[in-house]
Amino acid sequence: MLDRISPFAVAVLAALVGVVFAIVFMEQESDVAVISMVAAAAVAAWFAGRIGVPERVARAAEINPGGVSAIAAIGGLAIIAAYAEDHFPLLMLATVMLYATVALGLNIQFGYAGLVNFAGAAFFGIGAYTSAKLVGSGVPAVLSLPLGGLFAALIGLLLVFPVVRTRGHYAAVVTIAFSVLFKTFLEVNDTFGGPQGLPVGAMNLFGWDFGESPTLFGIEASFYLNYALAAFVILALAFTLVRRLERSWLGLALDAVRLDETGAACYGIGIRRAKIFAFVLGNVIIGVAGALYGCMQGYVAPTSFTFSDSLIFVAIVLLGGMGSPWGMILAAAIVVVLPEKLQAIQEYRFLLFSIVVIAILLFRPSGLLPRRVRRYFPEGGR
Amino acid sequence: MSAEMLLDLEGVAKSFGGVRALNDVSFSVGRGEILGLIGPNGSGKTTSFNVLTGLYKPDGGKVVFDGADLTGATPQAVYRAGIARTFQRSRLCLELSIFDNIMVGNHGRLNQGLWHNLFARKALKAEHDAAFAEARELVALFSPALADTLYESVGALPMIERRRIEICRALIARPKLLLLDEPSAGMTHDETHQLMSDILSVRDRLGGLTIILVEHEMGVIERVSDRCVVLNYGEKIAEGTYQEVASDRLVQEAYLGSA
Amino acid sequence: MDLFGQYVINGLMLGTIYALVAVGFTLFFGVLDVIKFSHGDVLMVGAFTGFTAAAGAAALGLSHPALQLAATVVFALAGTALLGAVIAKWLILPLKNAPRLNILLATLMLGTALRESVRLFYPDGSNPKAFPALLPTSAWQFGQFTLRVDSTILVVTGILVIVGLHLLINRTRLGLAIRAVAQDEETARTMGINYTLIVLVTFALGSGIAAVAGVMDGLYYNEINFGMGLLLGLIGFSAAIIGGLGNLYGAILGGFLFAALQMIGAVALPFASAYKDVFAFAVVIALMAWKPTGLIPERASDRV
Numbered sequence: 001m002l003d004r005i006s007p008f009a010v011a012v013l014a015a016l017v018g019v020v021f022a023i024v025f026m027e028q029e030s031d032v033a034v035i036s037m038v039a040a041a042a043v044a045a046w047f048a049g050r051i052g053v054p055e056r057v058a059r060a061a062e063i064n065p066g067g068v069s070a071i072a073a074i075g076g077l078a079i080i081a082a083y084a085e086d087h088f089p090l091l092m093l094a095t096v097m098l099y100a101t102v103a104l105g106l107n108i109q110f111g112y113a114g115l116v117n118f119a120g121a122a123f124f125g126i127g128a129y130t131s132a133k134l135v136g137s138g139v140p141a142v143l144s145l146p147l148g149g150l151f152a153a154l155i156g157l158l159l160v161f162p163v164v165r166t167r168g169h170y171a172a173v174v175t176i177a178f179s180v181l182f183k184t185f186l187e188v189n190d191t192f193g194g195p196q197g198l199p200v201g202a203m204n205l206f207g208w209d210f211g212e213s214p215t216l217f218g219i220e221a222s223f224y225l226n227y228a229l230a231a232f233v234i235l236a237l238a239f240t241l242v243r244r245l246e247r248s249w250l251g252l253a254l255d256a257v258r259l260d261e262t263g264a265a266c267y268g269i270g271i272r273r274a275k276i277f278a279f280v281l282g283n284v285i286i287g288v289a290g291a292l293y294g295c296m297q298g299y300v301a302p303t304s305f306t307f308s309d310s311l312i313f314v315a316i317v318l319l320g321g322m323g324s325p326w327g328m329i330l331a332a333a334i335v336v337v338l339p340e341k342l343q344a345i346q347e348y349r350f351l352l353f354s355i356v357v358i359a360i361l362l363f364r365p366s367g368l369l370p371r372r373v374r375r376y377f378p379e380g381g382r
Numbered sequence: 383m384s385a386e387m388l389l390d391l392e393g394v395a396k397s398f399g400g401v402r403a404l405n406d407v408s409f410s411v412g413r414g415e416i417l418g419l420i421g422p423n424g425s426g427k428t429t430s431f432n433v434l435t436g437l438y439k440p441d442g443g444k445v446v447f448d449g450a451d452l453t454g455a456t457p458q459a460v461y462r463a464g465i466a467r468t469f470q471r472s473r474l475c476l477e478l479s480i481f482d483n484i485m486v487g488n489h490g491r492l493n494q495g496l497w498h499n500l501f502a503r504k505a506l507k508a509e510h511d512a513a514f515a516e517a518r519e520l521v522a523l524f525s526p527a528l529a530d531t532l533y534e535s536v537g538a539l540p541m542i543e544r545r546r547i548e549i550c551r552a553l554i555a556r557p558k559l560l561l562l563d564e565p566s567a568g569m570t571h572d573e574t575h576q577l578m579s580d581i582l583s584v585r586d587r588l589g590g591l592t593i594i595l596v597e598h599e600m601g602v603i604e605r606v607s608d609r610c611v612v613l614n615y616g617e618k619i620a621e622g623t624y625q626e627v628a629s630d631r632l633v634q635e636a637y638l639g640s641a
Numbered sequence: 642m643d644l645f646g647q648y649v650i651n652g653l654m655l656g657t658i659y660a661l662v663a664v665g666f667t668l669f670f671g672v673l674d675v676i677k678f679s680h681g682d683v684l685m686v687g688a689f690t691g692f693t694a695a696a697g698a699a700a701l702g703l704s705h706p707a708l709q710l711a712a713t714v715v716f717a718l719a720g721t722a723l724l725g726a727v728i729a730k731w732l733i734l735p736l737k738n739a740p741r742l743n744i745l746l747a748t749l750m751l752g753t754a755l756r757e758s759v760r761l762f763y764p765d766g767s768n769p770k771a772f773p774a775l776l777p778t779s780a781w782q783f784g785q786f787t788l789r790v791d792s793t794i795l796v797v798t799g800i801l802v803i804v805g806l807h808l809l810i811n812r813t814r815l816g817l818a819i820r821a822v823a824q825d826e827e828t829a830r831t832m833g834i835n836y837t838l839i840v841l842v843t844f845a846l847g848s849g850i851a852a853v854a855g856v857m858d859g860l861y862y863n864e865i866n867f868g869m870g871l872l873l874g875l876i877g878f879s880a881a882i883i884g885g886l887g888n889l890y891g892a893i894l895g896g897f898l899f900a901a902l903q904m905i906g907a908v909a910l911p912f913a914s915a916y917k918d919v920f921a922f923a924v925v926i927a928l929m930a931w932k933p934t935g936l937i938p939e940r941a942s943d944r945v
Contacts, residue, residue, distance in 0.1 A: 165933040178926060265458060308753065
């Protein structure tokens with residue numbers, strides 16, 4: 001049935017449905033409405049899978065990746081625009097985008113190079129604390145985002161030696177230990193505000209004050225619109241970077257290291273170099289996202305950057321499908337939005353996530369949007 | 383050591399714990415030669431390959447390849463010097479496509495620069511297209527049908543096709559020396575002979591590739607090898623043409639003893 | 642001197658608990674080459690089961706502490722052994738051939754699920770519970786140095802459990818079967834060993850030992866809470882790793898080493914003893930850089 005419609009048209013239609021659904025969904029207040037919409041979405045997704053929508057969209061992305069990315073970007077902006085006046089939905093959207101960015105960073109480490117990082121929340125926290133310390137201390141805010149990434153990478157360098165030397169479970173213990181160490185350190189250290197944390201000033205980018213409510217077309221928007229747009233830009237940059245990385249010789253080398261270190265070494269691939277590259281690049285991306293997150297929240301505290309939060313990030317990567325950038329965004333949306341909208345399950349969210357991840361590992365280990373075979377360049381008509 | 387020798391092993395030794403896996407092993411391989419490396423199970427054939435390719439550091443002895451000392455070099459340095467290998471148990475990346483797997487073998491010739499890979503997409507595309515054409519041509523030498531499916535994932539292929547891809551992965555970078563570790567493992571008799579014919583014809587087209595072949599199918603060794611080295615319990619016990627070593631008393635004892 | 646003595650006793654106490662947890666990790670790794678990260682939370686479930694059993698015994702009119710203690714230990718052991726076997730059967734064996742890290746993740750998530758279940762569904766589960774003092778609270782006095790009877794009983798019990806486990810593994814038919822399975826699944830099967838059964842028994846055994854650690858922890862601190870398993874599991878895992886996975890004695894060494902690090906951190910760091918965990922985990926990370934496969938390395942694995 002779908003064969004008669006061009007792949008690109010299918011992608012446009014799918015995006016349209018997705019955007020309308022997202023806008024309507026976020027409008028809902030009652031648990032009944034939210035649950036029925038989730039159920040409807042699940043049925044629709046199943047049906048779409050049956051008639052081959054994902055394959056057609058993926059096909060469109062193979063033929064015209066720029067076009068598909070543009071549709072997705074327009075869709076994302078449309079959702080943001082629909083809620084330009086409301087604080088809470090914008091905060092939620094921005095959180096989705098920043099979590100997706102973190103997942104993209106972890107995906108480089110975990111999905112490509114095979115380096116497990118159970119300290120994602122710690123590097124996210126380093127970015128956020130960088131903002132807390134820098135914004136309002138005379139350092140131009142425009143620097144606080146890259147500096148957040150830089151500090152995350154630098155502190156990550158402390159771990160590089162053990163991370164690169166160890167494998168598998170031994171590597172896992174390094175990041176798990178760091179994750180616990182980081183939170184404990186923040187709690188006992190007065191310079192970082194102890195358990196109460198620190199306030200973070202509003203960002204100011206080239207005179208663009210993020211604390212002010214922007215006025216667009218005569219409508220006064222929420223000041224969170226600033227953050228949502230900034231998060232959108234960061235996500236778009238991270239996405240492009242990860243996409244290009246995957247479709248390059250560097251991405252291939254990371255895959256080879258993950259799948260078979262010995263084989264990769266015998267074909268000249270520098271194992272340590274590849275791992276260090278992936279670890280540092282991933283941490284930079286996570287740190288930048290954290291820096292913006294800190295500003296957006298207005299305060300940072302150790303309880304936001306615990307081992308459990310790291311596990312949620314890892315869960316996003318797995319849920320989305322290791323190595324699949326689109327999957328990261330979808331999974332971040334599900335993991336952030338669902339518990340926020342479903343107040344009934346808010347309390348049970350950690351329990352539900354853990355059960356969902358176990359189910360995925362048991363029954364669909366490649367995730368919701370499994371990674372596809374790498375095509376370095378669009379097909380060009382063939 | 384004569385000048386036309388490509389590879390010289392001199393007194394190479396390797397122990398694991400108290401077990402001597404290789405004891406004072408010396409042999410040479412001439413340019414363009416096919417050397418059969420044979421011996422009973424556990425005689426040290428694969429260990430020799432692992433020492434040669436830098437996966438194990440030898441405890442003693444010397445490895446000289448093409449005039450350069452490769453003793454104790456890293457696997458990466460060995461690869462750069464022009465030695466490529468296949469593995470006894472297939473080590474293809476099953477999740478990746480045929481093309482990806484072959485490009486893993488091409489790593490050294492592809493530009494791995496950060497800027498080139500992430501931002502110079504035009505230059506990368508030109509490089510990619512050239513590499514794709516080259517890979518296609520190479521695969522077509524083994525199996526024309528396979529050459530049209532370079533974007534299929536390797537996991538779906540039967541064993542013989544995987545072996546072919548693995549050999550393409552080793553050949554794409556045009557090594558001077560190819561180490562084949564039991565290419566017949568997991569394949570039928572006919573498939574093995576088919577594969578060896580492919581390798582021989584590809585070798586003729588590439589011109590002057592040197593090969594060391596570890597194999598337990600003696601029919602294959604007899605057919606393709608110029609010369610054989612026989613190992614037993616980590617020591618070289620015989621060397622010569624297949625006919626010579628096959629009639630050697632020590633060799634017969636080694637094989638009968640293990641049978 | 643008095644203070645130093647207290648630190649030593651405290652360190653021995655913690656070391657024993659850690660070693661008991663680490664031993665479980667190593668047992669599981671031995672038979673299946675997997676890390677079961679939910680181990681710490683199984684311990685927590687054990688502590689809560691024991692707590693409930695003690696309360697139940699008290700409610701039934703068994704007022705003697707020894708009876709309550711017996712109920713605590715029996716129920717904690719039985720409950721966790723069963724839980725361990727169930728986890729092995731339904732979660733770990735089905736994932737046996739998946740990538741190793743998938744199992745680590747699945748069990749990490751299972752740990753979260755157990756933790757959250759207790760928090761949400763145990764009556765008033767989100768608050769700490771006062772664990773009853775079931776051991777004699779008297780103390781021996783040696784000059785300036787006070788030795789509490791309960792601590793002594795706990796340390797001795799823990800060490801007896803470790804010795805018992807050592808004997809079980811090395812001197813019994815069951816131990817032989819466990820060692821055979823740890824060596825190689827195929828060989829064990831050809832020897833006529835019921836592979837699945839031995840795996841389940843090993844998981845039950847390791848989990849039961851964790852319950853002992855959990856009850857010890859409760860008796861020592863007189864408090865348990867739903868989150869106690871996370872840190873204990875993490876420390877046990879670290880201990881097993883720094884010792885070298887799959888080596889029973891490495892795990893015990895690792896457990897005492899970690900406790901020693903915490904004590905050194907608490908005594909020696911000039912600024913604040915609050916940093917003792919930061920210090921201990923930092924040393925763990927440094928140890929991993931120095932000895933990437935642990936102090937007593939695992940048998941070499943990657944066959945070429």
